[in-house]
Structures are given as structure tokens and as C-alpha cells.
Amino acid sequence: MTVASMTGFARREGGDAQQTWVWEAKSVNGKGLDVRVRVPSGMDRLEHEVRSRAPKVCTRGNISVSLSVERTERRMQLQVNREMLDQLVRLTRELRDEVDADPPRLDGLLAVRGVLETVEEPEDDAAQQAREQAMVADLQGLLDELVEARVREGQALHEMAERHLAEIARLTEEARQCAASQPEALRERLRKQVAELIETRTGLSEERLAQEAALLASKADIREELDRLDAHVTAARELLDGGGAIGRRLDFLCQEFNREANTLCSKASDVALTRIGLSLKNTVEQLREQVQNIE
Structure with missing residues (x-):
């Protein structure tokens, strides 16, 4: 299965000795599947064909299908x-x-x-049925072309999403190295905060000081956030490789990415880590913009 976009366009023309017709289909992103149909008066069966066939090839998106008919010869x-x-x-x-x-x-x-x-001159039933069958065949061809257009757009979205995931993985590793390379800065920060506690609260026990120090250390520890970011990158890549209707799940992962990036920024103990966290948030937002168009 491949990744498909919810954006696409298709056009199909047909005709016989008496009439010509043009099918058009446009698709944009949407939360679910919404099919809108416009056909000439008296062609209700063709509208039913559109509504029954579209859900078989598309699972999400706002799809508009129209049919226009012109007479070429009047008997x-x-x-x-x-x-x-x-x-x-x-x-x-x-x-x-x-x-x-x-x-x-x-x-x-x-x-x-x-x-x-x-x-x-009235037309016999056989000629009308033959024309309607030809229109239905062109309708199916139209929907197939629409799916192909959505798949082509989906391939481009897949590539862009992979680039954003690679950047998220790079920034996650950079944050891990930044946090690991500054243990002395964290210890110095703890020393200052403990000294402030001693000055403001006389008679503070060593046990309480140890508790406060442990609390400060845990608040500054970003290892869990970084591990979850790695896990989310792996999950997103597996979804992209699997293809299919993955847009909703990717959107949920983007929310999780953003949650971890926000936590990383709140725990950042220096400017470098804050910068990485902000870059993460920006990259996640770019990924989310692309994911919004995936079926």
C-alpha cells in the first residue's frame, strides 16, 4: 500500500453520435469522506453511481464530482x-x-x-441505456484517475514527511549530546539552588535538602522525553512505509511530538537546549502541515 494525499483532480471526456459529456472530480483534505455530486436533471441513477463508487476508492477527503452534457446532433x-x-x-x-x-x-x-x-425525435431505450453505460464506464475511469493523482501527491508528501522525521531525529540526538555534555553545569545549578534553600529556610534538614536536590535533578532530566521522541520517529516511519489510510494516526503522533518538544523546552537548563527545543517545535509543526493532507 502507498501513501495517498487527499488532494487531487481528474477529468474524463466521452461521447456518442448524439451527445458529448465531461466528468470532473476535485478532492481536498477533510476530516472524513464527504462526496458532493452535480449531474443534469433526470440523471439520478448516475448520481447514485457516484455515491456508491467513491467510498470504494477513497476513505477521506471532500470530493466534488460533476457531469456536464451537450447535444451534438438533434434528430x-x-x-x-x-x-x-x-x-x-x-x-x-x-x-x-x-x-x-x-x-x-x-x-x-x-x-x-x-x-x-x-x-x-424520441430516442429508443436501447440507445439511452448504451449511453448511460458509457457514462458509468467513464465515471469509473475518472475515479481511478483521481486516485492516481492522489497517490502521486502522496508520494511527494511521503518524501517531505521523511525529511522532517530525519530532522526531528537529528535534533533529538543533538539534545541528547547537549544534555550529556553539561553535567557540571547541572551540578552547579543544583548547588546554587540548595544554597538558596538554606538561606531562605533556616534549620532545613539534610533529608529535606536531599529531597529537593532529587526533585531538581528529576525536573532537569530529559532522557525520557528523548527516548519517546525516538520511539515516535520509529512509529511514524513504520506508518509511512506501510501506507494506506494513515493520516489520522500520523496526526496523533504529531501531537505527541509536540508534547515532548514542549516538555523539553520547559526542562531546558541552558540556552543551547532551549534552542534545540524550539527547532524541534518548528519542525514538528512543518510535519503536521504535511500530515494534514495525507489520507
Whole structure:
């Protein structure tokens, strides 16, 4: 399985001797799957086909599908407006005793505007069914092309996500080296804080001092945060390699990444570690922006 984006576009054209049609599909990111359909009046079955087929190829995204149809050839025939012709015949009979005139001829009656009408020749059911089947086939092709477009975009998102994960892993290792290389700075900070406790609270027992020192040391320890960051990077890479509908799970991991980066910043004992923590937060936010588009 591959990583797919929720963004894509596809267009499919078709036609026969009487009509041409164009299918279009647009897809953008969304929390769930929302399919919107616009087809010409009288083509409700095609709308049903869209709504039944789209969920089989897409699991997330706001998808809009439209169909436009144009006639290329109109088969016309003449038709007599029997109601108007009957009225004219009745009038000539009623007026023949009042008006001294020859009786109207048939060609004269047919020449009266509205008696002869040009109407479109009805199409047989077989031709309509064949056209509808062709439209459905083009619809499936359209959805397949939309999926291909989403997969192509997903490949690009995969590559960008991998780069962000590599940067998170690098910054995590840099934070680990920074914290390990400054034990003396941490001890000096503890000495100063213990001295402040002694000055502000006379008679403080050695046991209480040990407790305060242990508390300060635990607050400054970022090993757990760094280990969790490593675990989250591994989990995210496994999701990307597995593919499929992984967007929601990656979004959750981004929240966990951000939580650990915030904790690291709050525990930072020097400017260098704070800088690393802020860089981590920025990289995580960039990763989250890309993850928002993954299906």
C-alpha cells in the first residue's frame, strides 16, 4: 500500500453520435469522506453511481464530482398540433355561412403558425441505456484517475514527511549530546539552588535538602522525553512505509511530538537546549502541515 494525499483532480471526456459529456472530480483534505455530486436533471441513477463508487476508492477527503452534457446532433421531426388544427376547422365551419369565401385548403391550414411544430425525435431505450453505460464506464475511469493523482501527491508528501522525521531525529540526538555534555553545569545549578534553600529556610534538614536536590535533578532530566521522541520517529516511519489510510494516526503522533518538544523546552537548563527545543517545535509543526493532507 502507498501513501495517498487527499488532494487531487481528474477529468474524463466521452461521447456518442448524439451527445458529448465531461466528468470532473476535485478532492481536498477533510476530516472524513464527504462526496458532493452535480449531474443534469433526470440523471439520478448516475448520481447514485457516484455515491456508491467513491467510498470504494477513497476513505477521506471532500470530493466534488460533476457531469456536464451537450447535444451534438438533434434528430428533429415535424408534428401536427392537433388541438390548434381542430380549432381552425371548427372556426371555418362556424363562419362559412357568414363569410363568402372558398373553404380553406389543407396546405393553408398547415401554413398557420403553430399548426406544424418541429420536435426532437424520441430516442429508443436501447440507445439511452448504451449511453448511460458509457457514462458509468467513464465515471469509473475518472475515479481511478483521481486516485492516481492522489497517490502521486502522496508520494511527494511521503518524501517531505521523511525529511522532517530525519530532522526531528537529528535534533533529538543533538539534545541528547547537549544534555550529556553539561553535567557540571547541572551540578552547579543544583548547588546554587540548595544554597538558596538554606538561606531562605533556616534549620532545613539534610533529608529535606536531599529531597529537593532529587526533585531538581528529576525536573532537569530529559532522557525520557528523548527516548519517546525516538520511539515516535520509529512509529511514524513504520506508518509511512506501510501506507494506506494513515493520516489520522500520523496526526496523533504529531501531537505527541509536540508534547515532548514542549516538555523539553520547559526542562531546558541552558540556552543551547532551549534552542534545540524550539527547532524541534518548528519542525514538528512543518510535519503536521504535511500530515494534514495525507489520507
